Amino acid sequence: YIFYTDRMWTSFVVFSVSQSTMLAVGAVYYMLFTGVPGTATYYATIMTIYTWVAKGAWFALGYPYDFIVVPVWIPSAMLLDLTYWATRRNKHAVIIIGGTLVGLSLPLFNMVNLLLIRDPLEVAFKYPRPTLPAYMTPIEPQVGKFYNSP
Numbered sequence: 001y002i003f004y005t006d007r008m009w010t011s012f013v014v015f016s017v018s019q020s021t022m023l024a025v026g027a028v029y030y031m032l033f034t035g036v037p038g039t040a041t042y043y044a045t046i047m048t049i050y051t052w053v054a055k056g057a058w059f060a061l062g063y064p065y066d067f068i069v070v071p072v073w074i075p076s077a078m079l080l081d082l083t084y085w086a087t088r089r090n091k092h093a094v095i096i097i098g099g100t101l102v103g104l105s106l107p108l109f110n111m112v113n114l115l116l117i118r119d120p121l122e123v124a125f126k127y128p129r130p131t132l133p134a135y136m137t138p139i140e141p142q143v144g145k146f147y148n149s150p
Contacts, residue, residue: 016110024095028084031081052070064123072110076106083097
C-alpha cells in the first residue's frame with residue numbers, strides 16, 4: 001500500500017540505489033585510505049545528522065514532521081565495518097562482500113522505515129511541491145460535472 005503511487009516506488013528504488021552506492025563507495029574509499037575500521041559507521045552517522053538538520057529545516061518551513069524520512073544508514077554501515085574488520089587482508093573482499101551487504105540491507109531497513117510513516121499519497125496531495133508546474137498540480141476530480149448537461 002505504501003507504494004501506491006509510481007512516484008513513491010520510483011523514489012524508493014532510486015534512493016536505495018543511490019544511498020547504497022554513496023555509503024559503500026564513500027566508506028570503502030575512506031576505510032582503505034585510512035585503514036580505520038569504524039569509518040563507515042562514522043560516515044553514516046554524519047549523513048544521518050545532516051538529514052536530521054534537513055528534516056528540521058523543512059519542518060520550520062511548515063511541512064509535516066514526516067515529510068522528510070531519515071534513511072537508515074547506520075546498521076548497513078556497521079555491517080560494512082564488520083566486513084572490513086573480517087577481511088582486512090583482502091581489500092577486494094571488503095568491496096565485493098561489504099558492498100553486497102550494504103546493497104541488500106539498506107533497502108530492507110528503509111522499507112521498514114517507510115512503513116512507519118503517514119500515507120505518502122495523502123502527504124503528497126496535502127503538501128504539493130510549490131515548484132511543480134501548473135499542469136502537475138493535484139486537483140480534485142470533477143466527477144459528474146457534465147452528467148445533466150444538454
